[in-house]
Every structure is written in structure tokens, then in C-alpha cells.
Amino acid sequence: xxxxxxxxxxxxxxxxxxxxxxxxxxxxxxxxxxxxxxxxxxxxxxxxxxxxxxxxxxxxxxxxxxxxxxxxxxxxxxxxxxxxxxxxxxxxxxxxxxxxxxxxxxxxxxxxxxxxxxxxxxxxxxxxxxxxxxxxxxxxxxxxxxxxxxxxxxxxxxxxxxxxxxxxxxxxxxxxxxxxxxxxxxxxxxxxxxxxxxxxxxxxxxxxxxxxxxxxxxxxxxxxxxxxxxxxxxxxxxxxxxxxxxxxxxxxxxxxxxxxxxxxxxxxxxxxxxxxxxxxxxxxxxxxxxxxxxxxxxxxxxxxxxxxxxxxxxxxxxxxxxxxxxxxxxxxxxxxxxxxxx
Amino acid sequence: xxxxxxxxxxxxxxxxxxxxxxxxxxxxxxxxxxxxxxxxxxxxxxxxxxxxxxxxxxxxxxxxxxxxxxxxxxxxxxxxxxxxxxxxxxxxxxxxxxxxxxxxxxxxxxxxxxxxxxxxxxxxxxxxxxxxxxxxxxxxxxxxxxxxxxxxxxxxxxxxxxxxxxxxxxxxxxxxxxxxxxxxxxxxxxxxxxxxxxxxxxxxxxxxxxxxxxxxxxxxxxxxxxxxxxxxxxxxxxxxxxxxxxxxxxxxxxxxxxxxxxxxxxxxxxxxxxxxxxxxxxxxxxxxxxxxxxxxxxxxxxxxxxxxxxxxxxxxxxxxxxxxxxxxxxxxxxxxxxxxxx
DNA sequence: GCCGCTGACTAAAGCGGTTTATCTGACCGC
DNA sequence: GCGGTCAGATAAACCGCTTTAGTCAGCGGC
Numbered sequence: 001x002x003x004x005x006x007x008x009x010x011x012x013x014x015x016x017x018x019x020x021x022x023x024x025x026x027x028x029x030x031x032x033x034x035x036x037x038x039x040x041x042x043x044x045x046x047x048x049x050x051x052x053x054x055x056x057x058x059x060x061x062x063x064x065x066x067x068x069x070x071x072x073x074x075x076x077x078x079x080x081x082x083x084x085x086x087x088x089x090x091x092x093x094x095x096x097x098x099x100x101x102x103x104x105x106x107x108x109x110x111x112x113x114x115x116x117x118x119x120x121x122x123x124x125x126x127x128x129x130x131x132x133x134x135x136x137x138x139x140x141x142x143x144x145x146x147x148x149x150x151x152x153x154x155x156x157x158x159x160x161x162x163x164x165x166x167x168x169x170x171x172x173x174x175x176x177x178x179x180x181x182x183x184x185x186x187x188x189x190x191x192x193x194x195x196x197x198x199x200x201x202x203x204x205x206x207x208x209x210x211x212x213x214x215x216x217x218x219x220x221x222x223x224x225x226x227x228x229x230x231x232x233x234x235x236x237x238x239x240x241x242x243x244x245x246x247x248x249x250x251x252x253x254x255x256x257x258x259x260x261x262x263x264x265x266x267x268x269x270x271x272x273x274x275x276x277x278x279x280x281x282x283x284x285x286x287x288x289x290x291x292x293x294x295x296x297x298x299x300x301x302x303x304x305x306x307x308x309x310x311x312x313x314x315x316x317x318x319x320x321x322x323x324x325x326x327x328x329x330x331x332x333x334x335x336x337x338x339x340x341x342x
Numbered sequence: 343x344x345x346x347x348x349x350x351x352x353x354x355x356x357x358x359x360x361x362x363x364x365x366x367x368x369x370x371x372x373x374x375x376x377x378x379x380x381x382x383x384x385x386x387x388x389x390x391x392x393x394x395x396x397x398x399x400x401x402x403x404x405x406x407x408x409x410x411x412x413x414x415x416x417x418x419x420x421x422x423x424x425x426x427x428x429x430x431x432x433x434x435x436x437x438x439x440x441x442x443x444x445x446x447x448x449x450x451x452x453x454x455x456x457x458x459x460x461x462x463x464x465x466x467x468x469x470x471x472x473x474x475x476x477x478x479x480x481x482x483x484x485x486x487x488x489x490x491x492x493x494x495x496x497x498x499x500x501x502x503x504x505x506x507x508x509x510x511x512x513x514x515x516x517x518x519x520x521x522x523x524x525x526x527x528x529x530x531x532x533x534x535x536x537x538x539x540x541x542x543x544x545x546x547x548x549x550x551x552x553x554x555x556x557x558x559x560x561x562x563x564x565x566x567x568x569x570x571x572x573x574x575x576x577x578x579x580x581x582x583x584x585x586x587x588x589x590x591x592x593x594x595x596x597x598x599x600x601x602x603x604x605x606x607x608x609x610x611x612x613x614x615x616x617x618x619x620x621x622x623x624x625x626x627x628x629x630x631x632x633x634x635x636x637x638x639x640x641x642x643x644x645x646x647x648x649x650x651x652x653x654x655x656x657x658x659x660x661x662x663x664x665x666x667x668x669x670x671x672x673x674x675x676x677x678x679x680x681x682x683x684x
Numbered sequence: 685g686c687c688g689c690t691g692a693c694t695a696a697a698g699c700g701g702t703t704t705a706t707c708t709g710a711c712c713g714c
Numbered sequence: 715g716c717g718g719t720c721a722g723a724t725a726a727a728c729c730g731c732t733t734t735a736g737t738c739a740g741c742g743g744c
Binding site: 023059063 | 729
């Protein structure tokens with residue numbers, strides 16, 4: 001039915017149901033002022049012609065876009081290699097879809113990040129944005145505030161500049177990791193950090209350092225691996241050249257850890273015999289390296305869902321409480337073992 | 343300036359420039375019928391109040407959303423592990439951003455895939471969609487055609503049901519791989535395939551089989567690795583248990599190949615001494631495994647850009663020519679070597 | 685001096701909904 | 715019999731821009 005013609009509008013439905021367009025609108029927005037009988041008649045008429053309110057029209061008259069924005073500022077390579085985003089986005093979608101909302105994705109080169117947010121705000125194409133990968137001295141909280149754009153920071157509560165945050169603490173996992181290594185007899189535990197500008201990379205590093213102190217161990221060497229395979233490899237090479245050599249390395253993420261394992265093996269070191277390795281993320285691949293990678297797992301999907309949920313609250317109520325999700329936990333596998341000579 | 347108040351509208355600009363709203367519209371849409379002087383005055387007035395046409399309003403009156411849609415139907419885990427999507431999306435964005443368009447991302451569970459497309463069409467929130475991960479007997483080409491929704495298939499031209507396609511041929515890479523292995527003396531070359539329902543997985547398998555025939559070799563064993571680490575690992579275990587054991591495996595993608603290497607090593611086989619391994623994708627990690635992975639690289643970013651470009655053409659002109667991008671090429675590394683005993 | 689034309693610009697009608705103010709009876713109490 | 719209330723429904727304004735159909739002044743031609 002409904003053949004080829006134009007798409008039906010609210011007027012068609014109104015005509016068919018023998019009411020005014022406003023009545024149809026009321027019916028579809030669950031507003032009072034309509035008898036149950038009329039309401040039912042309208043809904044069935046709409047169904048008969050296959051009508052659904054146009055998002056665009058609704059967006060215009062309500063001033064709401066019905067969509068959230070997510071701007072990814074990482075280098076494309078890093079985004080791709082990181083399982084975080086897709087899982088996170090899937091989580092976000094799970095709550096958006098339920099509401100019939102959409103997700104506007106933007107991949108921006110760092111240089112035009114601000115412009116991207118401005119455009120999003122100017123276009124009014126989204127009702128709010130999620131801010132991920134919070135950086136040290138990040139300009140975005142101030143920017144979205146200035147743009148009067150509802151936003152939620154996905155990450156550290158302390159640095160979200162007055163915005164609401166949804167955080168998942170990665171520190172306990174790093175503390176656990178160091179603790180685990182210390183108990184295995186390691187005394188020289190290095191860290192291969194993420195890009196220094198990322199707040200979460202910094203936090204991981206701090207957690208590692210604090211855990212060393214707590215375990216009564218000296219601070220170990222820190223190198224930057226940039227969250228990438230290449231960076232992890234380079235850092236690992238440098239660490240292996242040190243004297244004394246560290247016997248364990250805590251990497252900021254799995255990608256650099258996996259590369260680290262490869263480099264160590266290539267250089268003739270046994271993992272974990274000569275070098276214990278810990279990652280972070282629990283990439284699908286982590287359980288399928290040789291040896292299998294000790295790493296930490298978090299519920300990223302839920303993180304995305306809660307972030308979206310919270311952003312909705314901010315959009316509707318203007319504000320929302322900070323949320324702290326269950327911290328990630330360490331999964332022990334075979335890339336960690338007793339310190340050599342013990 | 344412009345202080346807190348409401349966002350300026352076209353009327354504000356018109357008033358400031360001393361013209362009618364239509365004149366402003368004309369100025370911003372590069373239409374004739376305005377003197378250069380007036381045009382300039384309008385533009386400067388707009389700049390002064392920081393006005394930009396509202397996307398939503400424009401979308402409503404022009405009947406164009408100014409956005410493209412991308413529905414990902416894979417399992418979230420697979421999406422995350424695959425560097426394809428983020429790179430592809432970055433490529434898409436590169437042309438969208440230039441036009442001030444947006445990308446509407448949808449992650450759908452397989453069961454509600456059709457519903458997602460219908461919603462996208464009903465909402466008129468996108469002007470067209472990109473169809474990736476074409477499956478065997480894929481219902482989507484017919485679906486979007488029925489929904490009268492402009493679409494471009496990212497993949498195989500033969501199975502795109504009358505839609506325009508943008509393809510990047512992966513067969514040459516698989517042919518190269520088999521050829522390379524044959525030249526190294528391998529005679530039992532297995533394949534760990536992607537999910538059978540994916541057209542590109544099937545095509546890779548066919549390319550592998552054809553290359554074996556061309557090299558005068560018998561068909562080798564085929565197992566499904568599902569593009570995942572876990573699947574790759576399981577398939578590899580089975581292959582290693584065969585008698586006679588294959589001496590080389592061509593995996594459908596890097597993820598399963600990397601897992602395969604780990605499993606082989608775990609089982610005491612040397613790579614490439616006992617088993618040569620080839621992947622596909624050239625994941626960032628491929629150059630940082632031990633041994634480094636022989637795999638194939640394609641220009642995914644460009645693929646995304648061209649796909650978006652093409653979809654725009656389809657939206658505007660109703661159709662566009664099929665596009666064939668440069669096929670991927672094999673990168674030789676150390677995971678492939680002479681067949682054992684040779 | 686009248687006509688037709690053209691270039692520059694505007695008024696007003698959409699686009700497809702939402703929302704506010706208004707209208708219409710029916711019902712109620714006195 | 716009359717004012718008041720209220721549920722049920724509607725007309726009309728509005729969201730902010732695009733676009734079509736004019737309007738109007740100026741100008742050349744005859």
C-alpha cells in the first residue's frame with residue numbers, strides 16, 4: 001500500500017483520522033486533552049499510512065536535534081587499534097537506539113578539534129557531546145561551556161572543569177599489577193606510559209608510581225610508548241638496554257604491551273622468564289598472545305551506556321551527578337612470573 | 343559580544359544588513375540576484391553576529407539532512423578489534439567535514455539491522471547510507487532500494503544488487519601470498535577464513551583456492567576463524583593436529599593470524615620454521631609481533647573517502663559509476679619462510 | 685511617452701512538525 | 715435559565731531557513 005508517492009505527513013494522518021494535525025501531534029507525544037477513543041483512532045490511522053513524525057521537523061520545532069555528538073581527536077591509527085572506542089560506542093548506541101536518538105560521530109585532526117565542536121554547536125545538530133580522552137589542560141570543557149553545549153566528560157572527575165563526569169577508575173588495576181609483581185619478587189618495575197598529554201595516561205602512571213611506593217620499592221624507569229605498538233616496541237628496546245635491566249614492565253595499554261613482548265622475545269629475552277609484562281584493556285588479542293597477556297578488564301560497554309544516559313540527564317535537567325563505575329580489575333595470565341633468579 | 347542571549351537567526355542578520363531574510367539566504371547559497379556590494383554587506387553582518395545557517399532548519403526546508411549514515415552490524419567485539427572501521431570512518435569524515443556534512447553512526451545487533459535502516463529512512467536523518475560488510479544474500483541492497491534510500495555498497499560489485507559500489511580488491515593480495523608460499527616450497531597451504539556469511543570473507547577464500555590451483559597445488563584445508571582472535575586460535579589448533587600438517591596458513595585477517603602464531607608457538611612449533619603465517623590488513627600490530635607478520639596493506643582511508651564521495655554523487659545525481667580502487671598488496675615480513683625440510 | 689525588459693530585492697508560502705491560545709459544547713449547581 | 719467549569723478538540727503562530735512569485739525602479743527602444 002501507500003504506493004510510491006510522497007511520504008505521508010501529519011496532515012494526511014489527521015485527515016484520515018478526521019481530526020486536526022494538532023490532535024495527531026498530541027497523540028504522538030502522549031499529551032492530555034484527547035479522549036482515548038480519538039487517540040486510538042489517530043494511532044491506527046498513522047499506522048495505516050505508515051506515518052512517523054519527521055525527525056527533522058520535530059528537531060526544528062522543538063529545538064532538539066535528537067542526537068548526541070562524539071568527537072574523536074586521536075590519530076586515526078590509534079583509534080583503530082584501540083578496542084575502546086567501538087565498544088564504547090556500542091554502549092552509547094544501546095541507550096540512544098532505545099530512545100530513537102542518533103549518534104553523530106566526528107573524527108577530527110587535533111588542529112581542527114575546536115572548530116569541530118564549534119560547528120557542532122552552530123549547526124545545532126546535536127543536543128550535547130561526550131568528551132573522551134581528556135587531556136592535561138584540556139580546552140574542551142571550557143569550550144563547550146562557552147558554547148553552552150551540554151556535555152559529559154568520559155573520565156577523570158577532577159579535571160572536567162565543572163562538567164559532569166562519568167569515570168571508570170583504572171588506578172586499582174595498576175596498583176594490583178604492581179602489587180602482584182612485587183609479590184613475585186620483582187624490584188625493578190618499569191612503566192611504558194601513554195601519551196603524556198592524556199589525563200588517563202598520566203593517571204595510570206601516577207597509580208603505578210604510587211603502588212611502587214606503597215610496596216616499598218624504588219621508582220622504576222618510565223618511558224613513553226604513546227599507546228601504540230610502535231611506541232611500545234621502541235620503549236621496550238630502551239628498557240632492555242638499561243643497566244640494571246628492569247625485570248617487569250607495566251604498560252599503559254595492551255597494544256604497547258603486546259609489541260613489547262615481541263621485542264623482548266626478538267632480543268632473546270624470555271617472557272616471563274626474563275621479563276614480566278602487564279598490559280591494560282584486555283584486548284581480544286590479549287588472551288591469544290604467547291605467552292598470554294596479564295592485563296586488566298573494564299566494562300567499557302557499560303561505560304558508554306552510562307555516559308549516554310548521563311548526558312541525557314544533563315540535557316534535560318541541566319546537570320547530573322558524577323558517576324563512578326566499577327573500577328577495572330586485573331586478569332592474571334602467563335606474561336607475568338617470578339622475578340629472574342628467584 | 344553577542345553576549346548570552348539567544349542564538350541569532352537569519353532575521354537578525356537581515357535586519358543588521360538592512361535587507362530581507364531572503365537576501366541573506368541568497369548570499370549564503372551563492373545564488374544570483376544580489377549585487378556584490380549587498381552580498382558583501384550581508385556576509386560581514388553575519389560574521390559580526392556570528393551567524394551560521396541552522397542545519398536543522400535548512401534540512402527541513404531543503405529536504406536534505408546533510409548527513410550520511412553508516413550502520414555497523416558486526417558484533418561489537420569484532421568492530422573494535424578491526425582497524426578497518428576507524429580508518430574507514432576517518433576517510434569518510436575527511437570528505438564530509440569539507441562539505442560541512444555529518445556522519446550518523448549506528449551500531450546494530452544483527453536482529454535489528456533492518457529496523458535500523460528503516461528508522462534511518464523514516465527519520466530522514468540521513469541522505470544516504472554506506473553499506474559495508476556485504477553478506478552473502480545480503481538483504482540490505484533490496485531494503486534500501488525499497489526504502490528509496492540512496493546507498494553505496496562498500497565492497498563487491500557483483501553482489502550489490504544494482505547499487506553503486508566502491509570496491510577494493512583483496513584477491514591479488516591473497517594470490518600473491520599463495521604464490522609467495524608456493525615459491526618457498528610449501529605444498530600444503532591452509533586457509534583460516536572469515537565468517538562464511540561475509541562476501542569479502544568468501545572472496546578471500548576463493549582467491550586463495552584459485553591461487554592454489556594456479557600454482558598447481560592441491561587444495562588445502564579450510565577452517566573458519568571468524569575474523570577473531572579466538573576463532574583464529576581454535577582453527578590453528580585444529581590445523582596443527584592434522585596429518586599431514588599444513589606447512590603454511592593464509593589467514594583471512596591479521597587478528598586471527600596473530601592469534602594463530604601464538605597458538606603455534608605455544609604448541610611448540612616454530613614460526614616460520616615449522617609453519618609460515620600470512621595475515622591480511624596490516625594492522626599496526628602486524629609489524630610488532632614475533633616474528634613480524636607477512637600481511638597485506640590497503641589504503642582504507644582512501645576507500646572511506648571515495649565511498650563518501652561516491653555516495654554524494656548518488657545522492658545528487660541519482661547514480662554514479664562503480665569504482666575500483668587500487669588493490670591491496672602483500673608486505674613480506676618474517677612470519678613466512680621456506681617450507682620445512684627444504 | 686509608452687512598453688517591455690532586466691537586475692536587485694522582497695513578500696509570502698512552504699518544509700512538517702509543536703505549542704499556545706481559543707473555541708465549543710456538555711454538564712453542574714443554584 | 716444562567717454563569718461557570720472543564721474535557722476535548724482546533725486554529726494559528728512558530729521553529730529558522732529556502733524558494734517561488736512578485737514588486738519596483740531604471741533603462742533602452744521606437
